[in-house]
Amino acid sequence: VKNALFSLALLAYPKAFRRHFGAEMRDEFARSNGGLLTIARHVTNGLAERGSAITRWAYFPDFTPHLYESHGSHFMFWDTLRADIRHTLRLAIKTPVFTTLTILALALGIGATTAIFAVVNGVLLRSLPYRDDGRLVNVWTFNTKENEPRYPLSPANFLDFQKSNTTLDGLEGYYTFVTPTQLQAEAGTEVMYSVFVTSNMFNMLGRPAAMGRAFAVGEENGVIVLSDGYWRRRFGADANIVGRTLTLNNLPFQVIGVMPPDFVFPYPGMLGPSGFTRVTGVDAWLPIAFSGPMAANNRMLTQSGQIVRNVHWFGAIGRLKAGVAAEQAEADMKTIAAQLEQSYPQTNTGYSATVVRSIDQSVGRVRPALMILLAGIAFVLLMASVNVANMLLARSIAREKELATRAALGAGRSRIARQLLTESVLFALAGGLVGLIVMWWTLQGLIALAPADIPRIDEVSVDWRVLIAAAATTLATGVLVGVLPALSSASVNPQASLQDASRGTVGGSLRRRARATLVVAEVALAVAITTGAVLLLRSFVSVTNIDPGFETANLLTWQMNLPQRLSNETDRLAFYRDFFARMEALPGVVSVGGTTRVPLGSTSVSTTVQIEGRPLPASELPEVQFLRAMHDFFATMGIPIRRGRGFDERDGPTAPRVAVINETMAGKLFPNQDPIGQHVRTGPNPSGAWTTIIGVIGDIKHGGLEEEMQPEMYISYLQGAPIGPFIVMRTAGDPAAMAETVRAEIRNIDKTIPIYDMRTMATLRSDSVSMRRFILMIVVAFGALALGLAAIGVYGVMSLIVSERTREVGVRLALGARPAELLRMVVGQAAKLAGIGVVIGAMAAALLTPLLDSQLYGVRAGDPATFLIVPALLLATAALAALVPARKAMRVDPMTALRIE
Amino acid sequence: LRSGGAVSLHAGTLYRALARLLENELIEELESPHARHDDERRRYYRLTSRGIAVGRAEVERLEGQLAAARTRRLLKGARA
Numbered sequence: 001v002k003n004a005l006f007s008l009a010l011l012a013y014p015k016a017f018r019r020h021f022g023a024e025m026r027d028e029f030a031r032s033n034g035g036l037l038t039i040a041r042h043v044t045n046g047l048a049e050r051g052s053a054i055t056r057w058a059y060f061p062d063f064t065p066h067l068y069e070s071h072g073s074h075f076m077f078w079d080t081l082r083a084d085i086r087h088t089l090r091l092a093i094k095t096p097v098f099t100t101l102t103i104l105a106l107a108l109g110i111g112a113t114t115a116i117f118a119v120v121n122g123v124l125l126r127s128l129p130y131r132d133d134g135r136l137v138n139v140w141t142f143n144t145k146e147n148e149p150r151y152p153l154s155p156a157n158f159l160d161f162q163k164s165n166t167t168l169d170g171l172e173g174y175y176t177f178v179t180p181t182q183l184q185a186e187a188g189t190e191v192m193y194s195v196f197v198t199s200n201m202f203n204m205l206g207r208p209a210a211m212g213r214a215f216a217v218g219e220e221n222g223v224i225v226l227s228d229g230y231w232r233r234r235f236g237a238d239a240n241i242v243g244r245t246l247t248l249n250n251l252p253f254q255v256i257g258v259m260p261p262d263f264v265f266p267y268p269g270m271l272g273p274s275g276f277t278r279v280t281g282v283d284a285w286l287p288i289a290f291s292g293p294m295a296a297n298n299r300m301l302t303q304s305g306q307i308v309r310n311v312h313w314f315g316a317i318g319r320l321k322a323g324v325a326a327e328q329a330e331a332d333m334k335t336i337a338a339q340l341e342q343s344y345p346q347t348n349t350g351y352s353a354t355v356v357r358s359i360d361q362s363v364g365r366v367r368p369a370l371m372i373l374l375a376g377i378a379f380v381l382l383m384a385s386v387n388v389a390n391m392l393l394a395r396s397i398a399r400e401k402e403l404a405t406r407a408a409l410g411a412g413r414s415r416i417a418r419q420l421l422t423e424s425v426l427f428a429l430a431g432g433l434v435g436l437i438v439m440w441w442t443l444q445g446l447i448a449l450a451p452a453d454i455p456r457i458d459e460v461s462v463d464w465r466v467l468i469a470a471a472a473t474t475l476a477t478g479v480l481v482g483v484l485p486a487l488s489s490a491s492v493n494p495q496a497s498l499q500d501a502s503r504g505t506v507g508g509s510l511r512r513r514a515r516a517t518l519v520v521a522e523v524a525l526a527v528a529i530t531t532g533a534v535l536l537l538r539s540f541v542s543v544t545n546i547d548p549g550f551e552t553a554n555l556l557t558w559q560m561n562l563p564q565r566l567s568n569e570t571d572r573l574a575f576y577r578d579f580f581a582r583m584e585a586l587p588g589v590v591s592v593g594g595t596t597r598v599p600l601g602s603t604s605v606s607t608t609v610q611i612e613g614r615p616l617p618a619s620e621l622p623e624v625q626f627l628r629a630m631h632d633f634f635a636t637m638g639i640p641i642r643r644g645r646g647f648d649e650r651d652g653p654t655a656p657r658v659a660v661i662n663e664t665m666a667g668k669l670f671p672n673q674d675p676i677g678q679h680v681r682t683g684p685n686p687s688g689a690w691t692t693i694i695g696v697i698g699d700i701k702h703g704g705l706e707e708e709m710q711p712e713m714y715i716s717y718l719q720g721a722p723i724g725p726f727i728v729m730r731t732a733g734d735p736a737a738m739a740e741t742v743r744a745e746i747r748n749i750d751k752t753i754p755i756y757d758m759r760t761m762a763t764l765r766s767d768s769v770s771m772r773r774f775i776l777m778i779v780v781a782f783g784a785l786a787l788g789l790a791a792i793g794v795y796g797v798m799s800l801i802v803s804e805r806t807r808e809v810g811v812r813l814a815l816g817a818r819p820a821e822l823l824r825m826v827v828g829q830a831a832k833l834a835g836i837g838v839v840i841g842a843m844a845a846a847l848l849t850p851l852l853d854s855q856l857y858g859v860r861a862g863d864p865a866t867f868l869i870v871p872a873l874l875l876a877t878a879a880l881a882a883l884v885p886a887r888k889a890m891r892v893d894p895m896t897a898l899r900i901e
Numbered sequence: 902l903r904s905g906g907a908v909s910l911h912a913g914t915l916y917r918a919l920a921r922l923l924e925n926e927l928i929e930e931l932e933s934p935h936a937r938h939d940d941e942r943r944r945y946y947r948l949t950s951r952g953i954a955v956g957r958a959e960v961e962r963l964e965g966q967l968a969a970a971r972t973r974r975l976l977k978g979a980r981a
Binding site: 013017020021024025028029032034038041042045046048049 | 911912913914916917919920944
C-alpha cells in the first residue's frame, strides 16, 4: 500500500523530473522506510517543482534548461489546451447566435438546477441551529388508540421519561403550541407569541444567549428570554434591554437575555396538533414551572397538587448519548412507557412512545415535495443538455470538412475528440458562470414566492455546498453534452469526407442515428415531466374545488383576548353582549359571530363524550372536537343547519345545557337514530348534568381542505364563555377594508383588549393551499419548459435533415413528386421519432408518477386521461415543430437544388 | 552526503536542488567510475569549472559577511 501511495505521490512531479530522478527516489524511499509524512512531503515538493517549472516556462519560454527540453512534450498538455481554447473562442465569436443560444440554454439549466438545490440544501440538508444537531431527537407519546404516533406527552410522563431513560444525555420539554401572551405597555395591550420551555432547554440545545444569558437550571419564575427578531422589531435593538422588566398578563418578568439571530426553536414541525393560535413564529421563551403559582396558572397541577398526567401538551427534545441510535432510544422510551402503563393504568393505557430525529421532525413534511422539485429540475437540465448536445452535434456535422482536414494533417482520434470535449466543457463553464446569475435571480424568486409554512425557507442561501453542486453540475453537463459529438466526430474518415465535402453531403448513418436518439430521448423526457405537471395541476384543481362547508367570501376574522378584569362568567357575558351589539352596529357589517376554532386557521381541542344509555369504560369513549359557537356564528359563516335548530337566546346560562353537532358526528355516533334530543356528557366524569343535542349542522373543513371530516360538537358561548375567541364578521363589501374600523371600535370599547391575527377568510383559504400552489407553479414551469425544449429539439433536427436532403427533395420534385407528399414525408419522419419517444416517456412516467403520490389529490398516479392527453400533446408539438422545416422542403426549387451538384 | 548528520534532507528537496544545479550547469553527471560491480541506479556528479567558480564566489560572499559580523563584535556575547 505504501509503495502504491508513493507511486501516486511521484505523479505530482513533472514527467521529465520523474524520469530523471524517479528510480533513485523510489530506491531511497524503500531504504529509508519512510512514512506517510514523507509521502505527503513528496506531494508538496512535486507540486512546487511543477509550479516553478510552469512559471519559468511562462516567463522565460526561450530559456528552458536542459532537464526540461525547450519544446518537450511535458508542456504539450497546456499548449494543446491553450490552442483548443483559442480555437473555441475564435469559433464562438464567429457564430454569435449559436454561442449565445448554447450558453443561454446551459445557463438556464444549470442556474435553475442549482437554485432548486440551494432550496433543498437550506431546508433539508443544512444542520439545525443547535450544537451537534445530528444527535437531537424528539420524543412523543404513541397514542395507539387513535393511531397517532406523534401525540404530545403529559407533564408527569415527561418527567418520568426524563428521569428514567438510559439512552439520552438530557431530555427537555416544551409546550407544543405558541402561547399568545398579553404584554401590557403604556400604549395599550399587545400580544407577543411565546413558547414555554423547561429551564435547561437552551443548555441542552447547546446555544448560549447572544446578549445576557439563557435560563439557569431550575430558574422557573419571573424571567423571559427574547428572540433576536422580536428584540429588533419591538424594542429597536435596545442595547440595555437585559434587566428591563416587562409586564405580561399583569405579572412582572425580567428580560435576562436575547438569543442569537439564527436561533429558532421550536420549528413549526415540532409543534403539536392543538393550540390557541396559528402563528408559529416565536417572540420569546418563558420557563416552565413545575411548582408554585405559575404551575397552577398553567394547569400543570391537579387539584390535589400533583403534576398532571392525563392531559397531553408537552413536546420533548433530547440528545442521544454518543454512539446511541435513535432506534435504541425509541426502544428505551417504549420500555419506560410500558412501565408507566403498568403503574398508571387509569391514565396511561394505550400510550407508548415514539422517537423521531429532530431534523425529520422539523422538515420531514416538506421532503417529498422538495424531492419532486429536485427530480423535476434534473429532468429539465437533462433536456437542456440533450438540446445543446444536439446543437453541438449539428455543428460538428457542419464542421466535418474542418475536422477531416485536421485528421488528414495527422490529428489522431483522441486529439479531435479532446478538442471537441474542450469546446463543450468551455461552453458549459460559460453556461455555469451565467448560470450563477440565473441561480441568484431564481433563488430570490423562489424565496419570495415560497409559502411561509415551508420551514427554514428563510435559512436558504448560497453556501459552499451550493457552489460545489453548481461546479459539479457544470462539469457533468459539459462532458455529457460533448461526449456524443466527440465520439461521432472522432471516427470521421478524412478521405470520404474531403471528397464528399465538395458535393455538400454530410453526416454518416452513425450520426444520423445519434441525432434520432437525442430527439427520442428529448420527447421521452418531456412526456415524463409533462405527465407529472398535469397530474399535479389536476390535483390542485380538485383541492381548490373542495367545498369547505361555509362561504369564504366577505368574511373577516381575528383573534382577541378578553381583558383580565372580567374574572367571572356574568361579566364576560355582559361584555360579549355589548361587544356583539357594537360590532353589528358598524356600517357595512352584515352579521358577527365567534368560535374557539376558526376554520383553516387554528388548531383543535378535543374531548371524549359519553352518550346516555351507552355506558363504556373511560378508555373506549369516542373522541370529538369540542368548540363553542358565539352569537350569530352559523349564519355568519353560512353553515347550513340540517336538522333541528341553532343556538339562540333561549339557551342562556341558566337554561338546560344544549349542543349542536356536525353531520359527521351524527353519522358516526348516531348512525340509525335521530340525534336530536339525545343526551351526551363531555369528559370521563361518570356524574354531572347531561347536555341535549338540539341541532345538526353541515360539516366544515377545520384542519385543511384535504383533511378528513371529524366529529364536532358545539356548545353556546352563553353556557361557557371563552376568553380568547376567534371573531368572524360577514361584511357587505371588501372585508379587508373593514379592518381599521373594527380595530378603532375595539379600542373604543377597551384599549387593553389585544387583537391579533386579523385576516380575511379568502386569505386563509388561499394560504391553506399555498404549498401545493408553490410546487404546482414550479412543476408547471418545468412542464412548459420541457415542451418548449422538445419543440426546439425536434425543429432543430428536422430542419437539419431537410437541409441535408435538399438535393434528394429536388430530385423528387423534378421527377414529379407532389409537395403535399413531401410534407407528409418530413412530418411523418418527425412523428415516428416522437412516437418512439412518447412510448418510452409514457413507460417512464408510469414508473415514476407513483413517487408523486404524496402530492396527488382526487387523481390517481396512473390516471388514464392524463396518460392519453400528454402523449397526444407531445405528438402534436413534434408535428408542429416539424411543419416549419417541412414547408421549407416543399418550397425547394428543383433547379437550384440540383445545381448544387 | 557528508553533512555530519547535522542536516536531514528530504529526498524530494535534495533532488530538486540537484535538478537546479544540473540546469544551471554547476554540476555534471559522470559515467559510473566502477561500471561493473555497481548498483545501476547509483549516479555520480562532479562540479563543473563554472560550479567551482560559483562555489568560490559564494564562500567569499559568506566570508565577507562573517568578517562584517566579527568587526561589529556581533559574536562576542555568543562566544562567552
